Amino acid sequence: MDYIRVASVNDVAVGQILPIEAKGLKLLLTNVAGQYYAAQRKCPHMGFNLCRGKLDGPAVVCPLHKAKFDLATGAIERDPKLLFINMKAKSDLTVYPVKLEGDAILVGV
Numbered sequence: 741m742d743y744i745r746v747a748s749v750n751d752v753a754v755g756q757i758l759p760i761e762a763k764g765l766k767l768l769l770t771n772v773a774g775q776y777y778a779a780q781r782k783c784p785h786m787g788f789n790l791c792r793g794k795l796d797g798p799a800v801v802c803p804l805h806k807a808k809f810d811l812a813t814g815a816i817e818r819d820p821k822l823l824f825i826n827m828k829a830k831s832d833l834t835v836y837p838v839k840l841e842g843d844a845i846l847v848g849v
């Protein structure tokens with residue numbers, strides 16, 4: 741695994757979800773109360789862009805069918821739902837380790 745510099749701490753404010761790329765992977769980077777998380781950008785349900793999602797604590801909620809994923813583990817916290825129709829996310833969210841070097845944010849891919 742290589743750690744790739746993807747942003748500076750000044751680039752991603754608390755509560756912001758930023759699109760980033762590392763080794764050709766399209767990811768999201770977010771800052772939850774000073775803790776940084778990186779994950780795949782596409783929702784595992786139907787591929788919606790999770791950069792357009794909302795944070796709920798250390799979890800991201802997809803705006804399309806409201807599936808919720810833990811950003812630390814990638815685990816599904818809530819399956820997608822459309823009105824009264826319950827659906828299943830195809831898999832957990834793939835998450836990536838993040839570390840800081842000075843002001844630089846690095847993601848392990």
Ligand code: FES
Pocket residue numbers: 783784785786787788802803804805806807820821
């Ligand atoms: S595409 Fe994300 S919950 Fe359906």
